[in-house]
Amino acid sequence: MAFDILESGLATTVQDTGRPGYYSVGIPQSGSMDQLSAEIANACVGNTVNEAVLECTYIGPVLRTTAPAVVAVTGAPVDVFVNGEPREQWSRLELAADDVMSFGIIKGGTRYYLAVAGGIDVPVVLGSRSTYVLGVIGGFEGRTLKAGDLVPVGTAVETDGLSAVLSGLRPKYLKQLDVRVLVGLYDHRLTDVGLETLLTATWKLTSVADRMGLRYSGPEVEWKPREQPFGAGSDPSNIVDAGYAVGSIQIPGGKEPIVLHRDAVSGGGYAMVATVISADMDLLARSSPGTATRFRAVTMDEALAARSELAAVRAAIWS
Amino acid sequence: MTEPTTLEHAARYTWGGDEFLFVEIDEAMSLRANFTSNAMAAHLAADGVAGVIDICPANASLLVRFDPDILPHRELEKRVRRIEREVEGVAHPTLATRVVEVPVWYDDPYTGATGARFRKGHQRPEGNDLDFAAEENNLASAGEFIERHHSSPWLVSMVGFVAGLPFMFQLVPEHEQLEVPKYLSPRTDTPALSVGHGGCFACIYSVRGAGGYQMFGIAAAPIFDPARRLPDFSDFMVFFKPGDIVKFKPIDESEYLRIQAEVDEGSFTYRQASVVFDLELALKDPAAHNRQILEALNGV
Numbered sequence: 124m125a126f127d128i129l130e131s132g133l134a135t136t137v138q139d140t141g142r143p144g145y146y147s148v149g150i151p152q153s154g155s156m157d158q159l160s161a162e163i164a165n166a167c168v169g170n171t172v173n174e175a176v177l178e179c180t181y182i183g184p185v186l187r188t189t190a191p192a193v194v195a196v197t198g199a200p201v202d203v204f205v206n207g208e209p210r211e212q213w214s215r216l217e218l219a220a221d222d223v224m225s226f227g228i229i230k231g232g233t234r235y236y237l238a239v240a241g242g243i244d245v246p247v248v249l250g251s252r253s254t255y256v257l258g259v260i261g262g263f264e265g266r267t268l269k270a271g272d273l274v275p276v277g278t279a280v281e282t283d284g285l286s287a288v289l290s291g292l293r294p295k296y297l298k299q300l301d302v303r304v305l306v307g308l309y310d311h312r313l314t315d316v317g318l319e320t321l322l323t324a325t326w327k328l329t330s331v332a333d334r335m336g337l338r339y340s341g342p343e344v345e346w347k348p349r350e351q352p353f354g355a356g357s358d359p360s361n362i363v364d365a366g367y368a369v370g371s372i373q374i375p376g377g378k379e380p381i382v383l384h385r386d387a388v389s390g391g392g393y394a395m396v397a398t399v400i401s402a403d404m405d406l407l408a409r410s411s412p413g414t415a416t417r418f419r420a421v422t423m424d425e426a427l428a429a430r431s432e433l434a435a436v437r438a439a440i441w442s
Numbered sequence: 443m444t445e446p447t448t449l450e451h452a453a454r455y456t457w458g459g460d461e462f463l464f465v466e467i468d469e470a471m472s473l474r475a476n477f478t479s480n481a482m483a484a485h486l487a488a489d490g491v492a493g494v495i496d497i498c499p500a501n502a503s504l505l506v507r508f509d510p511d512i513l514p515h516r517e518l519e520k521r522v523r524r525i526e527r528e529v530e531g532v533a534h535p536t537l538a539t540r541v542v543e544v545p546v547w548y549d550d551p552y553t554g555a556t557g558a559r560f561r562k563g564h565q566r567p568e569g570n571d572l573d574f575a576a577e578e579n580n581l582a583s584a585g586e587f588i589e590r591h592h593s594s595p596w597l598v599s600m601v602g603f604v605a606g607l608p609f610m611f612q613l614v615p616e617h618e619q620l621e622v623p624k625y626l627s628p629r630t631d632t633p634a635l636s637v638g639h640g641g642c643f644a645c646i647y648s649v650r651g652a653g654g655y656q657m658f659g660i661a662a663a664p665i666f667d668p669a670r671r672l673p674d675f676s677d678f679m680v681f682f683k684p685g686d687i688v689k690f691k692p693i694d695e696s697e698y699l700r701i702q703a704e705v706d707e708g709s710f711t712y713r714q715a716s717v718v719f720d721l722e723l724a725l726k727d728p729a730a731h732n733r734q735i736l737e738a739l740n741g742v
Binding site: 143144145146147148149150248249255257258259260265304305307308352353354355356357362363364365366367368369370371388389390391392395398399400401423426427430434 | 456457458459460461462464466468469470471472483495496497498499500501502503504505507510511515600601602603604605606607609616623624640641642643648649651666668679680682683684
């Protein structure tokens, strides 16, 4: 079984839970940006959490099945069509050979996920099938899909999977968002007013948002002036190039904070001042440009509690 | 070099969310801070602690990704602090590493053309990045800058930004180091294998893409080979590791084309030799230490 790609969509890639362990040589974790939605899609078709899915960005692909298949679409709200007929999102769909699947205009959020029983069966590279476009590794030939690609699908294990997802498990796509952060790394280099601005202002997600990171517009954030140490750049927001935490927030020149996401550059010369907690990374992945975002400071204990809560939600999908 | 015999203060520990520990060894770049970062990374890797996911040594800091469900953050901090004390306690720090000869076509047409496309808004719109770099370092010509660039070895102080990109620190006293500001506004394009420079660091761009470093030339052979076609990549798709020592070798167009042909037929290998990097000697008598390192390449 394979998907014959008739139209590519805007930026459709193969993703899974990611490629940890190679960040020290600049290869990012990658993987589905919205892990929870991808996981639910896999659960719907009877896969494990580890199978690779297609991540669709704004405009999805048009594809044809070469054999019968079981699929599910989760994530950002979008109309799903099979041979032009509307079908349910967040639900297990049975396709026949030569069925054509397509998508309408996205109604919120940014990314939706197409899982197929058996998973997308591209070669495993460094322990993952995820696409890292910049490094041209993983996924389908290390790139976004193109019309004419024949994307292989693995053999499905005979399981039922979820027939439909409880509505309480479905993420919400709001135009206002609170994202929890742990202040740290180089926060001491901001003035008190600067840090206050970061944590109280409402930040608008700009259109400069992709798998590497998301840029926000809002007020200027004040850095403490100082004599720069040897090897750091000349701006007070510069540091001697260091490793970047995934989820960390940098504010180059005090303007337009950038939050790094799953295809992050692994290091650079801008000071990071806070980091989005692991439980809230999926929220960023679901944000669309214009989303009014606040960064709310929490403690490490609160971050760990939120992490446990999310783990419980994920466990509930599989129970 | 004009460095203190030990770092003046203890490292600073801080958290990047619930999955990252960040250890700032020093605010300023120095050979000693980099050596400490790499030594701590090696110790932590050797410990094989369950729950440690990524150990990323950088120029003067160390980033560790961990799984707090397996390894509580306080326990990780305790371990890394103990490693810091152990590394500090080593009286004569050395690093078993290698020296690699990297052929570079300086002042080549590829980086030249890209530089020309982004001339508007450059600190020095006339001339090219090499002319600017020579001027910034009070050198008479681009040729003199190139000579200074390849005559002494560089230490790979960090690998990252994108897949397999080495940052390199010149192994000469601080006042002799080449320093060039980055582009005022980053380029949206850089040829793969461009030899770049920003602040006191050199780099080789492993893949084509955005970049803010000044461009001086192009390396002739790959440093990142996802298909692992060349013999140097039989173990791993990334060539450089922190702690590697690089000696740039200036080549001309015909040599560049000859190496390209070897790369195409899959036979190219880097000239390299095992060496021991001796931190105290490198700080006390860099010229003698560099001679020792470069002699290892003779007869390879």
